[in-house]
Amino acid sequence: MPWDHPARRTQNSACDASNLALPSIWTFEGLTEPFTVSGDAAPLVLRELATLLPGWRPAPGEHGAGNAVHITFNQTGNAIHLLDSAGQEIGGDFNPSPDPFSAAYRLTAALFEVMAFAQPNGLVLHAGAVMTQNQAIAFAAPSETGKSILGAACALAGKRLLGDDRIIVSSTGDTSTGNRHMAHPLGLAQKIRLPLPDAIVDEFAPLLSLRPGRRIADSLFLDWDEAVQMPPGKAVPLSALVLLHRDGTTPPRMERPSQPQAVRTLLQLSAAPGGPTRHLAAVRALVDHVPVTTLHYASCFEALDAIADLGHTPRRSPHPTPVRMAEGG
C-alpha cells in the first residue's frame, strides 16, 4: 500500500506530496559531497526530514553522477539505498518503513554513519552535548532515559547545545592541540517526549511556548533556535563524557568507571560503520583520551549543575545542588 494512500494517513503525518516544493538535492558541510534523494516517494520523506533536521539547509540542484551519496525511495519498496558516485552500493536500510517519517528517521541514521565513517575513529554516539568554555561535554544514555529532558534544561539555562540525542565524535590525531577528540553537531531537532513529568511542566512551559515545533505521536520536535543550537558542520573539542544514570540519587553522585566498563557501556551507546573491529578501536580511542564519568542523579537540573561543575562554569540553573564525588567501579 503506498504511503500516501488515505488509509495510511495518521493525524500528525505529512503524507500530502501535492504541494511540496523541497529540492531533491541536499548539500551539507559535514558530507564531502552533496547527497541526492529521488524516487516517487522522495518528497514525502524530505518533508519529514525537514522536521528531523531543521539545522540543515537544503540547496536546490540537479542530479549528477558526481554526487557521492544517492538515496532512492519508492512507495512500494520504501527502501533506502546509499550509492556512491560510481553507482556502487555503500549501505542502507532495506526494510520497508511503515510511513515516511520512519523512513526519514532511518535515513538520518544511515547518513550519520556515512558521516562518521569519513572521520578518523568516527562514532555516532547516543548522546547530547553542551558547550562550556568553548568545549563540549557530552552526556550519553540509552533512549528514553533523560537525555532530551537534560538538553531542554540546558536550553532553559541559556547554554548552547550541540544536540540532545546524537552527535558524532572523532579523533584529530593531533596531540599538539591537547585535544584529540572532537564533537560534531548534527542539526537534529530537539525532541521532548510528552507528556512531561508533573514536576517540570511549569518550568519547561516557556521553552515549549517559544519553540512550539511539531508534534508526532508522543514526541514534540522543537523549532530550531540558532541561539541555543549549534549548526552542523563545525566540530568542537570534546573535553569530557558523562554517562547518565537517572536513578533517583540525590544529591547527585559522580564516579569514574573502570576502562573496561566505560568501553562496554559506550559500545552499547554508539554505532560505527566499518565493522566491529573499527567500532571497538574507535571506542577505545575515545575512552583513552577523553575523561569518562558516571553521573547518578534524580532531576535534570541537578544533572545540569553537576555537568556545569565538570566544565567549571558558573551554575545557571534555578536549582543549584551540591554534588558528591566518589571513586568507584
Place this chain on the structure above:
Amino acid sequence: MARIIERDPDTSGTEVDGEIFLIKAREEDIHHLDAIASGLWRFLEHPRDEDELEDVMRAAFPDIPQETIDADLTRTLETLIEAGYLRWQPFQGRHD
C-alpha cells in the same frame, strides 16, 4: 581421557585494562569477558586440556570451594563455546 580446548581461530581478542573484548570474523557482535573469563582466555593462548583448566582455576582462587570453581568454569566454557569463541578438540597429547 581429558578433552582439549582451544580458541576459535577466527576470533580475536583485544585487551582493555586487564579485560578482554572478543570479535569473531564476519560477525557484528563484540563480547566482553569479565576478569575471570579474561584470565581463562589468556591461559588459552595455547590449547589446554580441561584438567589443566581446573587445576589453574583452583590454584588462582584457593579460598573458593572447589565445587564453586568447577561450576563457574563449566558455565564460562559453555558460554564461550556456544558463542563460538572456544571449541573442543579430541585429546591428542599435551600442548605447551
